[in-house]
Amino acid sequence: MPRPPIDFWFSIGSIYTYLAVMRIDEIARRENVAFRWRPFSIRVIMKEMDNFPASKPAKLAYSWRDAGRRAAAYGFPLRPTPPYPIKEYELANRVAVVGAFEDWCPAYVRATYRRWFHDHAEPGAEPNLGDSLREIGQDPDRVRARAEADDVRAAWRAATDEARALGIFGVPSFVSAGELFWGDDRLEDAARWQAGGR
Amino acid sequence: MPRPPIDFWFSIGSIYTYLAVMRIDEIARRENVAFRWRPFSIRVIMKEMDNFPASKPAKLAYSWRDAGRRAAAYGFPLRPTPPYPIKEYELANRVAVVGAFEDWCPAYVRATYRRWFHDHAEPGAEPNLGDSLREIGQDPDRVRARAEADDVRAAWRAATDEARALGIFGVPSFVSAGELFWGDDRLEDAARWQAGGR
Numbered sequence: 001m002p003r004p005p006i007d008f009w010f011s012i013g014s015i016y017t018y019l020a021v022m023r024i025d026e027i028a029r030r031e032n033v034a035f036r037w038r039p040f041s042i043r044v045i046m047k048e049m050d051n052f053p054a055s056k057p058a059k060l061a062y063s064w065r066d067a068g069r070r071a072a073a074y075g076f077p078l079r080p081t082p083p084y085p086i087k088e089y090e091l092a093n094r095v096a097v098v099g100a101f102e103d104w105c106p107a108y109v110r111a112t113y114r115r116w117f118h119d120h121a122e123p124g125a126e127p128n129l130g131d132s133l134r135e136i137g138q139d140p141d142r143v144r145a146r147a148e149a150d151d152v153r154a155a156w157r158a159a160t161d162e163a164r165a166l167g168i169f170g171v172p173s174f175v176s177a178g179e180l181f182w183g184d185d186r187l188e189d190a191a192r193w194q195a196g197g198r
Numbered sequence: 199m200p201r202p203p204i205d206f207w208f209s210i211g212s213i214y215t216y217l218a219v220m221r222i223d224e225i226a227r228r229e230n231v232a233f234r235w236r237p238f239s240i241r242v243i244m245k246e247m248d249n250f251p252a253s254k255p256a257k258l259a260y261s262w263r264d265a266g267r268r269a270a271a272y273g274f275p276l277r278p279t280p281p282y283p284i285k286e287y288e289l290a291n292r293v294a295v296v297g298a299f300e301d302w303c304p305a306y307v308r309a310t311y312r313r314w315f316h317d318h319a320e321p322g323a324e325p326n327l328g329d330s331l332r333e334i335g336q337d338p339d340r341v342r343a344r345a346e347a348d349d350v351r352a353a354w355r356a357a358t359d360e361a362r363a364l365g366i367f368g369v370p371s372f373v374s375a376g377e378l379f380w381g382d383d384r385l386e387d388a389a390r391w392q393a394g395g396r
Binding site (some may be wrong): 049055056 | 253259260264267287296365367368380383384387
């Protein structure tokens with residue numbers, strides 16, 4: 001019987017989510033596990049916690065440096081320093097919800113992150129959004145309209161409520177056999193927990 | 199020529215500092231690097247950042263669970279859940295400053311953490327403080343008096359100012375050949391950066 005998937009909770013707009021989306025397919029193959037991509041609003045949850053990364057300059061500067069070191073070690077680029085925080089956060093992530101409905105979420109998220117972290121073009125805004133959707137064979141006008149629909153907005157809010165109920169407070173997070181793991185640097189641990197290696 | 203030591207910045211009272219103090223000697227041997235133990239007040243710096251871990255219950259609950267998983271994997275115990283935050287933070291850490299002057303800082307820090315994480319006895323308070331000092335051959339009355347001296351208080355404040363100037367915002371942190379690493383899970387990276395492996 002196949003094992004249930006590990007939920008991969010993320011928001012486009014997070015620095016370390018880039019590392020996870022670039023690595024997750026390889027980890028899935030290596031550890032023989034599946035991931036279900038779950039976009040939600042970490043901004044809503046962090047606001048509830050009074051946690052505003054952009055107002056902590058030392059920590060933010062460190063995050064870019066640390067993520068850049070790790071991206072270099074993994075072999076995919078991060079050109080310092082992308083615009084942050086992103087302005088069209090809601091739209092960028094509601095498009096990911098559409099992608100989760102229609103089965104192109106991972107391709108879209110990677111495409112938009114590449115444009116953000118390599119070209120410094122913000123997710124959810126032009127030219128990143130249109131170019132990323134065209135690259136993966138989706139019509140930008142259709143998807144942009146779909147991202148405004150009530151069912152997509154409701155799914156986005158419901159995912160955020162579910163994340164909060166799970167005790168999620170940051171991204172990327174992974175819920176593996178009921179166990180929460182936070183951070184790209186816990187991706188392997190989450191996969192192995194599911195595989196029973198703990 | 200021996201390489202300069204890596205500065206290990208920490209505060210007694212931090213959850214993840216436990217993992218680092220229990221692992222650091224083994225990493226030093228394995229990577230052939232030296233660490234200089236630098237107690238300072240992360241509380242002062244986090245207060246300046248409006249960052250209060252005890253007011254973020256989801257994140258705090260996760261930290262205990264995650265640190266417990268990792269301690270178990272490393273093979274040293276963490277009995278859930280130690281008292282937190284600790285009340286005698288200042289004294290616990292000024293004793294570590296005395297230890298840094300007198301060359302018994304690592305032994306003291308490990309002894310007091312063991313009593314905190316195994317026996318749930320708070321650092322800086324009795325019976326933890328006296329028992330930890332006696333265990334490492336120090337006289338509690340002498341050390342407690344020394345910890346109140348002006349030069350010890352000045353060194354503790356100066357270390358905090360130095361940490362702030364280095365951009366340190368959390369503990370444990372490591373400064374290796376001018377490069378900042380934050381978190382027990384970056385201890386190996388810090389050691390290898392110094393060794394030139396980057």
